[in-house]
Amino acid sequence: MLIDSHCHLDRLKLDSYDGDLDAALDAARQAGVERMLCAGIDLEHADAVVDLADKYQDVYASVGIHPLEKEAAEPDLQTLLHYAAHPKVIAIGESGLDYYYSADNKERQQERFRIHLQAAEKSELPIIVHTR
Template sequence: MLIDSHCHLDRLKLDQYDGDLDRAVQAARDAGVERMLCIGIDMDNAGAVVDIASRYDDVFASVGVHPLEKDKPEPSLEQLVHLASDNHVVAIGETGLDYYYSKDNIPTQQQRFITHLEAARQCSLPVIIHTRDAREDTLALLDEHADQECSGVLHCFTESWDMAKAAMDMNFYISVSGIVTFRNADALRDVVRKMPMDRLLIETDSPYLAPVPHRGKSNEPKYLPDVARFVASLKGVSEETLIQKTAENFFKLFSLAS
């Protein structure tokens, strides 16, 4: 079962589908994608992602506020727990730390991350983590605040093998996006080759980061087979094996989706 573990269906560019999300979802199904996790990024779109998940039996939702979101009210622990009570929600996030694009609000990012980790703990849900150029702080906060039994995933991973291993040692998963197909992604490819199969997920992060051979286009879940095929080749396994194993990992992590 081919599963897109991280996509933003509420942000897809739907021009070629005459604005019809139903057609984009069907295009993903036609490409073999059987499940999709639609990710929340702020309090404003929480309702949208839950609504999308309620419309499609093969779509699930997460709720959370991205670390780069600014100039909006901070989510409270109570708000996150309430949003996560919807039966279409299978995870908290995405949340985390991003020091690459924003270093002027690090304390705010850290407190927001802690709030999400506590919400995940209270709800017994996994957490979806965005991390960039914040290795030490991300790992330190996970070690201190994360519920390692429920664990979570470092999505769209682009960091080092040392960080991946440290996260896996805390029972977290690593998700690989179309970035792995990019010409300048040799370091990431080396990390993926080392990854144990039982900690690996795949995603599109659509509408961003379209994989080769679709670079320059708006990304969609229907392009996930290109990611799966490429990662399988890196791992030296068949595409069918890669798809089966990442599906097993998905349902193990996001148990409510099963």
């Protein structure tokens, strides 16, 4: 069984599939991918990620904010726990620390990471850690 443990179906470039996500998913299935985890990178698109998981039996979701998302709304524990309660949400994240391009928002990233860790602990879900 092949599992795509980290994809961004909500941001997938579909040019080679004539804009058709179903065609892209069918191609993945034909290649042997049986499950996909669509990793959320901001809360503005969390509903879209969860909706994709609801729509497709073999797609699951995570919710969180990528450490480099500077324009994203800040996570709060209650919002993350709200999404974590959804049966197709199987992880918290994408979260972590990434100072590669700039370390000017270290404190912000660290605080986000702490909130994600708290949400993972309280929801008893694993956390997807982005690290570089």
